[in-house]
Amino acid sequence: MGKLLSYIKPYRVPSAIALVLMLVELFVELYHPLLLAKIIDEGVAARDLHTVAVWGSVMIGLALLGFGCGIVNTFYASKASQGFSYDARQALFEKIQSFSFSTFDRFPTETLLTRMTSDMNQIQMAIFLGLRVYMRSPLLIIGSLALAVMINARLALALAIATPLVLGCLYLTLKKGMRLFEHAQRKLDRMNGVIREALMGIRLIRVFVRSERERARFDDANGELAASTTAALRLVEFVLPLLLLAMNLCLLSILWLGGAQMSVGGMTMGEVVAVVNYAARITAAFSPISMMINNLARARAATGRIAEVLEARPDVVEAGDADDALRITAGRIEFDRVSFAYAGSSGHALRDVSFRARAGETIAIMGATGSGKSTLLQLIPRLYDAGEGRIRIDGIEIKRLRFGHLRGAIGYAPQEVQLFSGTVLDNLRFGKEDASEADVVEAAKLAQIHETIAKMESGYDTALGERGVNLSGGQKQRLSLARALLRKPKLLLLDDCTSALDAVTERKVLDVLRALPCTTLFITQKVGAAREADRILLLADGRIQGFGTHAELLAASSAYRRIADSQASGEAAAHA
Numbered sequence: 001m002g003k004l005l006s007y008i009k010p011y012r013v014p015s016a017i018a019l020v021l022m023l024v025e026l027f028v029e030l031y032h033p034l035l036l037a038k039i040i041d042e043g044v045a046a047r048d049l050h051t052v053a054v055w056g057s058v059m060i061g062l063a064l065l066g067f068g069c070g071i072v073n074t075f076y077a078s079k080a081s082q083g084f085s086y087d088a089r090q091a092l093f094e095k096i097q098s099f100s101f102s103t104f105d106r107f108p109t110e111t112l113l114t115r116m117t118s119d120m121n122q123i124q125m126a127i128f129l130g131l132r133v134y135m136r137s138p139l140l141i142i143g144s145l146a147l148a149v150m151i152n153a154r155l156a157l158a159l160a161i162a163t164p165l166v167l168g169c170l171y172l173t174l175k176k177g178m179r180l181f182e183h184a185q186r187k188l189d190r191m192n193g194v195i196r197e198a199l200m201g202i203r204l205i206r207v208f209v210r211s212e213r214e215r216a217r218f219d220d221a222n223g224e225l226a227a228s229t230t231a232a233l234r235l236v237e238f239v240l241p242l243l244l245l246a247m248n249l250c251l252l253s254i255l256w257l258g259g260a261q262m263s264v265g266g267m268t269m270g271e272v273v274a275v276v277n278y279a280a281r282i283t284a285a286f287s288p289i290s291m292m293i294n295n296l297a298r299a300r301a302a303t304g305r306i307a308e309v310l311e312a313r314p315d316v317v318e319a320g321d322a323d324d325a326l327r328i329t330a331g332r333i334e335f336d337r338v339s340f341a342y343a344g345s346s347g348h349a350l351r352d353v354s355f356r357a358r359a360g361e362t363i364a365i366m367g368a369t370g371s372g373k374s375t376l377l378q379l380i381p382r383l384y385d386a387g388e389g390r391i392r393i394d395g396i397e398i399k400r401l402r403f404g405h406l407r408g409a410i411g412y413a414p415q416e417v418q419l420f421s422g423t424v425l426d427n428l429r430f431g432k433e434d435a436s437e438a439d440v441v442e443a444a445k446l447a448q449i450h451e452t453i454a455k456m457e458s459g460y461d462t463a464l465g466e467r468g469v470n471l472s473g474g475q476k477q478r479l480s481l482a483r484a485l486l487r488k489p490k491l492l493l494l495d496d497c498t499s500a501l502d503a504v505t506e507r508k509v510l511d512v513l514r515a516l517p518c519t520t521l522f523i524t525q526k527v528g529a530a531r532e533a534d535r536i537l538l539l540a541d542g543r544i545q546g547f548g549t550h551a552e553l554l555a556a557s558s559a560y561r562r563i564a565d566s567q568a569s570g571e572a573a574a575h576a
């Protein structure tokens with residue numbers, strides 16, 4: 001929390017200016033009834049027009065000053081609050097960039113989006129209104145009460161009794177209201193989650209005819225949000241009018257007592273008008289409080305949620321003693337008794353994995369779904385850190401390498417293809433911005449996607465929709481492969497990136513992979529593809545079940561034989 005609030009520090013000056021201007025505005029407002037009393041008693045009652053004109057002018061001057069201060073206060077309050085949210089959002093973005101995958105597992109994308117946008121807006125609003133009204137209202141109440149008592153303590157007696165009582169009730173309402181609005185905020189989060197899922201999965205929802213179910217889920221979340229917000233608003237809307245009624249009764253009693261006193265000469269008309277004026281100002285100052293309860297409750301919840309992200313300790317960090325001189329030169333990979341478990345998961349995703357890949361070797365990784373194939377690949381660029389054991393590249397433990405040098409030597413095509421809005425060229429150059437056009441075309445040719453791109457309306461300048469919506473699954477996979485190849489990496493890590501390709505294209509890609517001068521680990525489910533590799537690593541339940549050439553595994557591993565047989569009979573049946 002402290003870390004988040006520290007982002008307001010650079011805006012101390014505009015905040016202070018806003019506060020000073022707010023105090024001037026407050027002074028003008030508090031002084032106004034006193035002036036009014038003076039004009040009435042010394043000018044109007046005494047029929048002294050000169051006094052009326054002089055103090056009337058002072059009053060107008062002060063009103064203009066207050067008005068001007070209000071405008072400039074708004075300017076500085078928004079400068080401070082906007083500046084704060086700009087810096088805090090920037091810091092949040094930086095922090096998210098430094099997250100390891102396990103931290104992302106803790107903070108799913110949708111909650112990060114909400115935290116960066118709507119949560120941040122709530123805090124920004126609280127700072128803005130804090131510098132503008134939230135502090136002014138209590139000060140106005142206290143100041144008005146004090147001045148009313150000073151003018152005429154007897155007349156202000158009702159006010160002096162009612163105001164603390166009303167403030168006490170307001171405090172209790174504020175406490176309860178905060179809890180209710182925090183509850184409403186959690187319901188809002190839930191509804192946002194439902195909306196996001198429904199939008200992201202819209203295709204699946206249509207095909208599986210699950211629209212009714214999604215509608216019911218949304219109805220449910222929407223209903224809960226409406227109910228909890230209504231409960232919170234009902235409390236405020238029930239209590240506030242009661243309190244305003246109490247204050248208005250107080251005003252009436254002042255008027256009644258004032259009238260009675262005036263008729264016996266106990267007090268002047270100016271005094272009565274001033275005290276009534278203060279009472280009216282106190283009453284009006286209570287009104288923004290409902291908005292304040294709502295906003296502060298949401299801002300408090302938002303602050304906690306943003307602070308949680310800012311204070312998250314990244315668990316994959318560059319070692320302080322990482323050696324800048326160390327470089328990957330050949331691409332020899334060694335896993336030495338590596339085990340890994342995902343945070344919060346009871347079992348191990350990888351257990352005691354040891355193998356070596358020679359520089360330039362092509363290794364296929366096979367295994368049933370959930371056997372740990374993707375996990376194994378992700379440990380190499382340190383997307384996650386292995387819990388036990390060591391991973392070495394060219395004999396250097398990867399934790400001793402700078403992130404830039406480790407990841408700079410790797411080309412990675414993840415299982416779920418990630419494309420960005422922009423052109424085909426932008427997407428290909430994503431991992432190597434300075435790649436020449438000739439290199440881009442060469443990488444695209446190697447990934448067997450050049451011809452497809454050439455046929456597109458604007459070739460390499462064709463704009464891709466968000467996440468590449470205008471491409472087929474196989475086209476996306478090949479673009480992702482080309483992007484990885486363009487880096488001319490020492491290590492190429494491919495997570496099932498030929499699954500959507502037809503057999504002919506897949507074979508061409510595999511031929512290319514074998515000829516590449518880099519060490520390649522590629523995940524595949526197909527024995528037909530795996531046998532093209534130099535060696536095959538077979539995983540089962542996170543353990544190595546076999547490692548060798550296709551022929552060696554056929555001879556030594558019954559599990560591999562079973563997979564090979566079942567795929568062969570599947571193909572035979574398909575051709576029959």
Ligand SMILES: Nc1ncnc2c1ncn2[C@@H]1O[C@H](COP(=O)(O)OP(=O)(O)OP(=O)(O)O)[C@@H](O)[C@H]1O
Pocket residue numbers: 105342343345349367368369370371372373374375376415
């Ligand atoms: N982010 C995660 N958090 C927790 N557990 C995970 C996470 N990702 C994977 N797992 C679990 O770790 C195990 C290995 O997963 P992994 O993705 O490595 O398998 P895989 O062999 O690549 O599977 P597939 O072929 O289906 O992609 C599985 O049991 C999976 O449920």
